[in-house]
Amino acid sequence: MDPKQRGKILITCSAGLVDYVRREVKDLGYECGESHKTGLELQADQYDAMRLNLNLRTAYNVLFLLKKFECSSPDELYCNVAELPWEEMISAHEYLSVVSRVNTGHVDNSMFAGLKVKDAIVDRIVRQTGLRPDSGKDRNKVVVQLYWKDDLCRLYLNTSGLKLSDRGYRKMPHTAPLRESLAAAIIMATGYDGTEPLVCPMCGSGTLAIEAALIAGRRAPGLLRNNYGFMHMKYFDKAAWQQMRNEALKQSKTRGGKAALKPARIIATDIDPQAIEAARKNAMTAGVSHLIDFDVCDFAATVIPPGNGTIVINPEYGLRMGQMQKLKKTYKRIGDFFKQKCAGYTGYIFTGNPALSKVVSLRTSRRLVFYNGNIECRLLKYELYAGTKNKQA
Numbered sequence: 329m330d331p332k333q334r335g336k337i338l339i340t341c342s343a344g345l346v347d348y349v350r351r352e353v354k355d356l357g358y359e360c361g362e363s364h365k366t367g368l369e370l371q372a373d374q375y376d377a378m379r380l381n382l383n384l385r386t387a388y389n390v391l392f393l394l395k396k397f398e399c400s401s402p403d404e405l406y407c408n409v410a411e412l413p414w415e416e417m418i419s420a421h422e423y424l425s426v427v428s429r430v431n432t433g434h435v436d437n438s439m440f441a442g443l444k445v446k447d448a449i450v451d452r453i454v455r456q457t458g459l460r461p462d463s464g465k466d467r468n469k470v471v472v473q474l475y476w477k478d479d480l481c482r483l484y485l486n487t488s489g490l491k492l493s494d495r496g497y498r499k500m501p502h503t504a505p506l507r508e509s510l511a512a513a514i515i516m517a518t519g520y521d522g523t524e525p526l527v528c529p530m531c532g533s534g535t536l537a538i539e540a541a542l543i544a545g546r547r548a549p550g551l552l553r554n555n556y557g558f559m560h561m562k563y564f565d566k567a568a569w570q571q572m573r574n575e576a577l578k579q580s581k582t583r584g585g586k587a588a589l590k591p592a593r594i595i596a597t598d599i600d601p602q603a604i605e606a607a608r609k610n611a612m613t614a615g616v617s618h619l620i621d622f623d624v625c626d627f628a629a630t631v632i633p634p635g636n637g638t639i640v641i642n643p644e645y646g647l648r649m650g651q652m653q654k655l656k657k658t659y660k661r662i663g664d665f666f667k668q669k670c671a672g673y674t675g676y677i678f679t680g681n682p683a684l685s686k687v688v689s690l691r692t693s694r695r696l697v698f699y700n701g702n703i704e705c706r707l708l709k710y711e712l713y714a715g716t717k718n719k720q721a
């Protein structure tokens with residue numbers, strides 16, 4: 329396989345994030361093709377795939393299309409897959425896993441379809457080399473992905489391997505952490521660019537603050553990872569990858585060729601000392617602990633730097649019975665805190681509970697929809713001028 333051969337790339341993401349992925353892909357200089365709720369296509373080669381893996385903050389996986397074919401039985405699937413020159417792509421000493429998503433009447437379950445694909449690949453490599461590659465469920469080496477819908481199969485190489493949202497810095501997750509890709513999209517949605525302070529009370533494991541620090545420092549999130557699916561392919565060009573990494577590092581040192589300035593202050597607080605301990609360690613692993621001031625305190629005691637800035641708060645939105653009364657009080661206090669202590673700032677609340685957001689009693693200037701897993705959430709925006717009016721005013 330020639331890694332310079334252009335083909336169709338599908339970038340997958342969680343529901344609600346495709347507009348953010350598109351923005352990132354365009355910023356990297358690519359033309360975007362078709363998109364749907366959880367994916368975006370473009371034409372590119374394997375080097376572009378490496379670059380996308382290195383830079384994308386809001387995506388899950390970068391998939392390279394190997395073959396698209398009509399298929400109406402498991403045997404047809406096997407034959408189509410076995411026609412590809414797998415021995416040129418995958419060493420017999422590699423480990424392989426197959427992910428399959430099936431929505432067709434031609435097969436009972438996706439596991440069986442995945443097994444057929446795996447057998448076709450492994451049998452072909454055995455025929456060509458006399459050696460049998462290892463295979464299993466772990467997605468940290470070669471990953472092949474099958475989508476079978478009705479009579480159509482699409483077979484991809486998953487160049488990311490593990491999801492890009494698994495950046496590798498969250499060694500210590502705390503209560504209900506946001507996925508890194510979602511946290512990055514939330515920060516992007518606020519328009520934050522590092523020039524003004526950012527405050528994250530209730531920071532939990534620090535995901536929002538850490539993603540903000542990576543964005544402000546123009547630091548490619550992929551620099552944090554040293555394992556991708558593409559690295560396990562025969563054609564992997566290690567020198568080109570190293571050069572891409574070096575360029576990304578240089579960019580982050582000069583903050584994207586702008587000024588080698590330190591971003592404005594990022595403040596992250598939480599009432600739970602264990603959360604702050606976790607957040608500190610995570611920020612250290614991410615290489616951004618010098619950019620974030622951590623503190624243990626009630627959110628309302630968070631020090632707000634004077635002037636303008638952004639405040640993003642992700643309170644619990646407890647869907648369990650009995651929590652609502654307590655949380656109502658907390659949301660009411662958040663409204664008071666915004667009004668009394670955050671004048672000049674733009675405030676954001678990320679919540680999955682519309683009933684609780686009403687208690688904040690401030691006028692929202694924007695409400696953006698996101699999905700946290702399968703919970704529909706809102707990012708609520710509040711302009712906090714001096715003397716901000718409450719809803720009733």
Ligand SMILES: C[S@@+](CC[C@H](N)C(=O)[O-])C[C@H]1O[C@@H](n2cnc3c(N)ncnc32)[C@H](O)[C@@H]1O
Pocket residue numbers: 502503504505506507529530531532533534535536597598599600603625626627628642643644645
């Ligand atoms: C939903 S979690 C935040 C998760 C975070 N966004 C992350 O990605 O890890 C809510 C956090 O609010 C904190 N919290 C709850 N009540 C608080 C209060 N009164 N003051 C400050 N923090 C509080 C909890 O300790 C918890 O870490």
